[in-house]
Amino acid sequence: MLWCCHSAGDLAKKKIYPALFALYVEGHLPKNFSIFGYARSKMSDEEFREYIGGSLTCRLSDGENCGDKFDEFLERCFYQPGQYASEDDFRALSDRLSEVEKEKEKANRVFYLSIPPSIFTAVAGCASTAASSPSGWTRVIVEKPFGKDSESFAQLEKELSNYLTEDQMYRIDHYLGKELIENLTVLRFANLVFEPLWSRQYIRNVQVIFSEDFGTEGRGGYFDQYGIIRDVIQNHLLQIVSLFAMEAPVSLAAEHIRNEKVKVLRSMKKLSLDDVVIGQYRGRSGSGVDKPGYLDDDTVPEGSLCPTFASVAVFINNARWAGVPFLLKAGKALASRRAEIRVQFHQVPGGLYQDKLGHDGDRSSNELVLRIQPDEAIYLKIINKVPGLGLNLDVTKLDLTYKQRYNIHLPDAYERLILDVINGDKRLFIRNDELDAAWALFTPILKEIEEKKIQPETYPYGSRGPIGSHYLAAKYGVRWGDILSAED
Numbered sequence: 001m002l003w004c005c006h007s008a009g010d011l012a013k014k015k016i017y018p019a020l021f022a023l024y025v026e027g028h029l030p031k032n033f034s035i036f037g038y039a040r041s042k043m044s045d046e047e048f049r050e051y052i053g054g055s056l057t058c059r060l061s062d063g064e065n066c067g068d069k070f071d072e073f074l075e076r077c078f079y080q081p082g083q084y085a086s087e088d089d090f091r092a093l094s095d096r097l098s099e100v101e102k103e104k105e106k107a108n109r110v111f112y113l114s115i116p117p118s119i120f121t122a123v124a125g126c127a128s129t130a131a132s133s134p135s136g137w138t139r140v141i142v143e144k145p146f147g148k149d150s151e152s153f154a155q156l157e158k159e160l161s162n163y164l165t166e167d168q169m170y171r172i173d174h175y176l177g178k179e180l181i182e183n184l185t186v187l188r189f190a191n192l193v194f195e196p197l198w199s200r201q202y203i204r205n206v207q208v209i210f211s212e213d214f215g216t217e218g219r220g221g222y223f224d225q226y227g228i229i230r231d232v233i234q235n236h237l238l239q240i241v242s243l244f245a246m247e248a249p250v251s252l253a254a255e256h257i258r259n260e261k262v263k264v265l266r267s268m269k270k271l272s273l274d275d276v277v278i279g280q281y282r283g284r285s286g287s288g289v290d291k292p293g294y295l296d297d298d299t300v301p302e303g304s305l306c307p308t309f310a311s312v313a314v315f316i317n318n319a320r321w322a323g324v325p326f327l328l329k330a331g332k333a334l335a336s337r338r339a340e341i342r343v344q345f346h347q348v349p350g351g352l353y354q355d356k357l358g359h360d361g362d363r364s365s366n367e368l369v370l371r372i373q374p375d376e377a378i379y380l381k382i383i384n385k386v387p388g389l390g391l392n393l394d395v396t397k398l399d400l401t402y403k404q405r406y407n408i409h410l411p412d413a414y415e416r417l418i419l420d421v422i423n424g425d426k427r428l429f430i431r432n433d434e435l436d437a438a439w440a441l442f443t444p445i446l447k448e449i450e451e452k453k454i455q456p457e458t459y460p461y462g463s464r465g466p467i468g469s470h471y472l473a474a475k476y477g478v479r480w481g482d483i484l485s486a487e488d
Contacts, residue, residue, distance in 0.1 A: 011114050017052045019414035025069050034100045037079045048079035085122040090130035108136035121159040128163035141170045150439040175236040176428040177413030180372045200324045207327045207342040208237045211334040221299030224306045232330040234442045254426040265437035269315040271445040279309035279466035280456040281333035291461035307456045308332045311469035325476035333461040339372040376402040
């Protein structure tokens with residue numbers, strides 16, 4: 001198997017090559033594999049090995065020395081310079097691949113397009129025409145963004161389909177490779193206790209939260225082309241909602257799971273501006289630490305209205321979820337770094353113990369939390385009697401924190417997804433009709449925001465986001481304590 005990573009950039013160095021090395025160390029890569037970097041930069045094989053070597057780390061749990069593994073892996077890494085739109089350069093790459101493959105009866109090739117979307121089509125075309133495997137299968141991994149709206153996505157798909165079949169394309173969303181997302185369907189469909197509760201009869205609201213405690217950090221020029229809705233909500237968070245809310249698939253086959261996800265997306269109610277809050281972080285000074293605002297980034301256009309925060313309420317119009325708000329919140333330069341799903345249940349009818357819980361009636365609501373990052377965990381908030389002679393009640397957790405329960409290293413999302421590509425498993429990859437449905441939901445509201453030049457509400461760097469987001473959450477029954485605090 002030949003692995004061709006079309007980038008010598010940041011993502012490849014920090015994520016893709018380390019993921020490949022981890023898979024090699026743990027014995028998950030095919031016996032005969034080679035890795036080729038391909039980019040416009042001039043570099044020798046040795047320079048390439050030195051370039052990626054500094055990012056490779058070993059995590060063997062049995063204390064085995066990784067020195068041999070490190071050297072063995074790098075010996076299988078090569079570099080081929082070339083232009084992205086040159087079939088001749090891709091033929092030169094294919095010739096080098098063929099040299100490595102010459103004694104193999106069958107050789108498969110994987111191309112990872114870790115490149116700007118503007119050259120997706122050119123690279124896919126050259127790879128397909130001039131560098132496809134002559135004896136095995138050829139698969140292509142495509143990184144987001146998959147267009148900027150329905151029209152650009154449709155154009156991209158039309159162009160890519162000239163060179164690749166749907167079976168060959170693996171549209172990667174690394175969030176779907178997170179451990180807690182992989183466990184989401186297991187939690188629901190393998191545990192009888194949850195399935196009856198997974199509906200509007202018992203669930204009051206669902207929050208899917210993504211927050212970063214840093215800003216654009218000099219990458220504002222790229223971010224400004226997309227904004228937080230396109231960058232996070234339309235893909236990462238919407239994918240999580242579709243997995244969370246889908247009906248039980250016929251089987252665990254990729255197409256059966258993706259069929260159910262598409263049904264959820266197609267059932268979503270048209271978005272309204274009344275259910276959208278956008279924000280943009282401003283600078284903060286004090287305590288000896290100055291934090292620049294979004295507009296202070298030299299790479300950001302002057303006066304940009306690009307949102308760095310968004311809170312969106314979406315509704316699924318089907319028998320299971322009608323009326324239940326799904327609150328999707330994402331932002332940069334917030335108080336903490338976290339990603340989680342919070343499921344708040346209705347209060348117990350009758351309120352038998354309400355007077356024992358004080359004046360905060362919402363304390364009587366159970367809550368299930370799936371913390372995706374950091375410190376992966378699943379916990380259920382319950383009402384419990386405090387030990388003693390009195391009848392005092394408390395809110396406590398039934399807690400499954402992964403690092404406490406499992407003495408193992410959790411694989412990086414890219415490790416899982418890369419292994420799935422090698423094995424031909426597309427469960428965690430996005431099908432074209434999923435993206436079509438996702439863009440159909442968000443394109444109208446994005447155009448309305450941009451055409452009306454809606455001013456984002458500013459919020460201080462390191463805060464909990466714009467005030468408008470708190471009111472939107474309260475409007476749909478999220479208790480105020482959870483709005484104010486990122487901690488439990």
